[in-house]
Amino acid sequence: MVIKQLSVFLQNELGRLEEVTDILYKHNINISACSIAETAEYGVLRMIVSDADKAAAALKENDFSVKTSDVICVETPDVPGELHKSLQLLTGAGINLSYMYGYSNGGTARLIMKVSDPAKAIQLLK
Amino acid sequence: MIWNEPMECMSRDQMHELQSRRLKDMIVRVYHNVEFYRRKMQELGLEPGDIQTIDDLVKLPFTTKQDLRDNYPFGLFAVPKSEVVRVHASSGTTGKSTVVAYTRKDVDIFSEVVARCLCCSGVTKHDTVQVAYGYGLFTGGLGLHYGAEKLGAAVVPISGGNTEKQITLLQDFGSTVLACTPSYAAYLAEAIAEAGIDAAELPLRVGVFGAEPWSVEMRAKIEEGLKIKAFDIYGLSEIIGPGVSNSCEQQNGLHVAEDHFVPEILDPNTLKQVAPGVTGELVFTTITKEAMPLLRYRTRDLSSLDYSPCECGRTNVRMAKIFGRSDDMLIIRGVNVFPSQVESVLLEIPEAKPIYMLIVDRKGTMDTLEIQVELDEKYYSDEIAELNNIRNKIKHKVESVLGVSVIISLVEHKTIKRSEGKAQRVIDKRKI
Numbered sequence A: 001m002v003i004k005q006l007s008v009f010l011q012n013e014l015g016r017l018e019e020v021t022d023i024l025y026k027h028n029i030n031i032s033a034c035s036i037a038e039t040a041e042y043g044v045l046r047m048i049v050s051d052a053d054k055a056a057a058a059l060k061e062n063d064f065s066v067k068t069s070d071v072i073c074v075e076t077p078d079v080p081g082e083l084h085k086s087l088q089l090l091t092g093a094g095i096n097l098s099y100m101y102g103y104s105n106g107g108t109a110r111l112i113m114k115v116s117d118p119a120k121a122i123q124l125l126k
Numbered sequence B: 001m002i003w004n005e006p007m008e009c010m011s012r013d014q015m016h017e018l019q020s021r022r023l024k025d026m027i028v029r030v031y032h033n034v035e036f037y038r039r040k041m042q043e044l045g046l047e048p049g050d051i052q053t054i055d056d057l058v059k060l061p062f063t064t065k066q067d068l069r070d071n072y073p074f075g076l077f078a079v080p081k082s083e084v085v086r087v088h089a090s091s092g093t094t095g096k097s098t099v100v101a102y103t104r105k106d107v108d109i110f111s112e113v114v115a116r117c118l119c120c121s122g123v124t125k126h127d128t129v130q131v132a133y134g135y136g137l138f139t140g141g142l143g144l145h146y147g148a149e150k151l152g153a154a155v156v157p158i159s160g161g162n163t164e165k166q167i168t169l170l171q172d173f174g175s176t177v178l179a180c181t182p183s184y185a186a187y188l189a190e191a192i193a194e195a196g197i198d199a200a201e202l203p204l205r206v207g208v209f210g211a212e213p214w215s216v217e218m219r220a221k222i223e224e225g226l227k228i229k230a231f232d233i234y235g236l237s238e239i240i241g242p243g244v245s246n247s248c249e250q251q252n253g254l255h256v257a258e259d260h261f262v263p264e265i266l267d268p269n270t271l272k273q274v275a276p277g278v279t280g281e282l283v284f285t286t287i288t289k290e291a292m293p294l295l296r297y298r299t300r301d302l303s304s305l306d307y308s309p310c311e312c313g314r315t316n317v318r319m320a321k322i323f324g325r326s327d328d329m330l331i332i333r334g335v336n337v338f339p340s341q342v343e344s345v346l347l348e349i350p351e352a353k354p355i356y357m358l359i360v361d362r363k364g365t366m367d368t369l370e371i372q373v374e375l376d377e378k379y380y381s382d383e384i385a386e387l388n389n390i391r392n393k394i395k396h397k398v399e400s401v402l403g404v405s406v407i408i409s410l411v412e413h414k415t416i417k418r419s420e421g422k423a424q425r426v427i428d429k430r431k432i
Helices: A016-026 A052-061 A082-092 A118-125 B012-033 B035-043 B054-059 B065-070 B104-120 B139-151 B163-172 B182-194 B216-226 B339-347 B384-402
Strands: A002-011 A031-038 A042-049 A065-077 A097-105 A108-115 B084-089 B099-103 B128-131 B154-156 B177-180 B206-210 B229-236 B241-247 B254-256 B261-266 B280-286 B297-303 B330-332 B335-337 B352-363 B366-375 B407-411 B426-428
Touching: A002 A016, A002 A052, A002 A108, A002 A118, A016 A031, A016 A042, A016 A052, A031 A097, A031 A108, A042 A052, A042 B384, A042 B407, A052 A065, A065 A082, A065 A118, A082 A108, A082 A118, A108 A118, B012 B035, B012 B054, B054 B261, B084 B104, B084 B139, B099 B104, B104 B139, B104 B229, B104 B241, B128 B139, B128 B163, B139 B154, B139 B177, B139 B241, B163 B182, B177 B182, B182 B206, B182 B216, B182 B366, B206 B216, B216 B229, B229 B254, B330 B352, B330 B366, B335 B339, B339 B352, B339 B384, B366 B384, B384 B407
Parallel strands: B128 B154, B128 B177, B177 B206, B206 B229, B352 B426, B366 B407
Antiparallel strands: A002 A042, A002 A065, A031 A042, A065 A108, A097 A108, B084 B099, B229 B241, B241 B254, B261 B280, B280 B297, B330 B335, B352 B366
């Protein structure tokens, strides 16, 4: 399915990430998945949260640069070759993958993917 | 060796007389030929007859870089355009750079003063001078070139950069003199060492370095690295280019070619002359130049003057090695950079806010300029590639205006300190 992802621009600075989690905690927002992409000077925190709009508003109020974007969440059985099959379908349809992150638990794997065409990707991966 | 003993070793009384005569003559030319100066003098109630000796300098109006910009490109010429044989433009300034012009006689003066500087550095006609200053609108390359030719030395006009080739020619041509910026000299020293070449084996023996401030420590480091004796050459395009002054073997100040360029040191706040030995803003009046004579040009460089005779035999006044500037202009690897230039570039880029911090540092021997830029949150992206595109766009635009490479660091919005009054936009970490 297509879901809303929240991302935050973060300077590489001690305690900056902790300020984000502090704000989310105070607003009673749950984080169900997250990843950080880092460069030499800054990082991009990407999260799936319980209420993306509420979280974005709270962070903006505290001067964070935030963005919500559409990503897809793909659920597959946790066995060898499943990711490969998904990627084959996307490649075949000319859909680009910008980044992804995920985890597996209890026989199921869940992957968050940023793709060039979320709606089409969902159709293919159903 | 002294290139022009009559001019470099005369008594202070003789110099006073010569400067007075030349100043009087120049004021007449300027008053009648340059509207800008005529108006300025009239505003002060001055006529050419009011200027009789060099002591009357203090009555004259100042000239600033802004005046040159306002009269861009040819507004300050004191001769018809047909008398001009060359123009140069100052390095690194945005949009309207400042233009300077030379008549044939001015080019001769330029060559003469650079020849003096080279001679002052111990260079002779038997030397091979590798000119690694940039050739072009910048006065460094051509200035050193003509001066070295005048001296009779063999010139290798390699211009700046191309380090491998520089080293090859130092070896193959056996260049004995290197002329470039001190930071490039230091870089060359490192590159030579990295190439596994023993600098002591090279015929190179003298360095004539200038166009940016450098420390005595840096000089020692370059001398050690290249196994040479390093000299300090000073100049600025507005006055003539390199050749305004040069250090001698005593390494105790730079002898000014004061028969052509008369220095003063002013308190930058009161604009009154200070006593010899006191540090202030260096101001020059050109008393022989034809195409573009300047009255009391404010260099913004900080120095002091010493009129006592030098052990080298020269009596020309010595200016202390430049150790700073009285305004916010930064000199990065020899290029003039104004914080305001960065601001004007950022204003043209929607993704960046015109809020920035310049951090100047010296990594090893090279100046670095980091520009922290606040990203407009509207353009923030969750994709690193996109953010890098923005950074590269800013980098490209800034570099094309500044003419010097920069490091762009994107920072979170509202993280650069805002100021109510004059903003602090520069952190200079260089230890000069």
